[in-house]
Amino acid sequence: MICYEKMLKSHVPQIAQLEKQCFSDPWSEKSIASELENSLSLWLVALQGDLVVGYVGSQSVLGEADMMNIAVDQAYRRQGIGKNLVLQLVEKLKEQGVHSLSLEVRQSNAPAISLYEEMGFQQVGLRPCYYRNPKENAMIFRKEWTV
Numbered sequence: 001m002i003c004y005e006k007m008l009k010s011h012v013p014q015i016a017q018l019e020k021q022c023f024s025d026p027w028s029e030k031s032i033a034s035e036l037e038n039s040l041s042l043w044l045v046a047l048q049g050d051l052v053v054g055y056v057g058s059q060s061v062l063g064e065a066d067m068m069n070i071a072v073d074q075a076y077r078r079q080g081i082g083k084n085l086v087l088q089l090v091e092k093l094k095e096q097g098v099h100s101l102s103l104e105v106r107q108s109n110a111p112a113i114s115l116y117e118e119m120g121f122q123q124v125g126l127r128p129c130y131y132r133n134p135k136e137n138a139m140i141f142r143k144e145w146t147v
């Protein structure tokens with residue numbers, strides 16, 4: 001069974017490993033750990049026992065949240081974990097009085113774009129050449145709700 005919890009210090013090394021597996025420009029262990037000290041940040045993990053199989057990270061300012069990253073271990077994909085991470089994040093953000101969640105995604109990232117569209121996010125913009133390694137446009141998605 002997969003459990004969804006707030007990120008703890010003990011999860012950070014495994015998250016950093018997944019970052020390296022999933023992204024060409026990964027967050028370092030140090031920058032992930034510093035999120036634990038940031039009162040604006042909310043990170044959740046998907047756990048199978050002690051194993052981190054997915055995570056999502058966000059920061060909120062004045063009722064608006066940004067999703068900074070989300071990833072699911074390759075061996076655990078297409079089982080609803082990514083979707084549940086976003087659902088859990090939205091529930092927790094609502095409890096904090098947050099009313100919107102925005103994110104950037106590479107234009108070629110079809111799996112992630114499908115996930116966001118299925119969850120009711122709408123494209124609200126495009127940032128040309130936002131990403132490096134390789135250079136690529138970012139699509140900006142946003143979802144709003146009433147609190």
Ligand SMILES: CC(C)(COP(=O)(O)OP(=O)(O)OC[C@H]1O[C@@H](n2cnc3c(N)ncnc32)[C@H](O)[C@@H]1OP(=O)(O)O)[C@@H](O)C(=O)NCCC(=O)NCCS
Pocket residue numbers: 022069070071072073076077078079080081082083084104105106109110111112114115116118
């Ligand atoms: C994007 C990602 C987090 C999705 O995680 P996941 O746990 O596999 O997603 P889910 O199983 O919850 O998928 C939910 C829905 O999203 C869509 N989706 C997910 N992966 C898909 C794929 N490879 N192709 C098409 N649609 C996909 C489907 O609609 C899916 O529903 P379905 O399985 O009932 O068809 C995962 O692919 C990942 O970690 N990718 C690498 C990191 C990354 O690109 N992160 C996004 C940065 S913006």
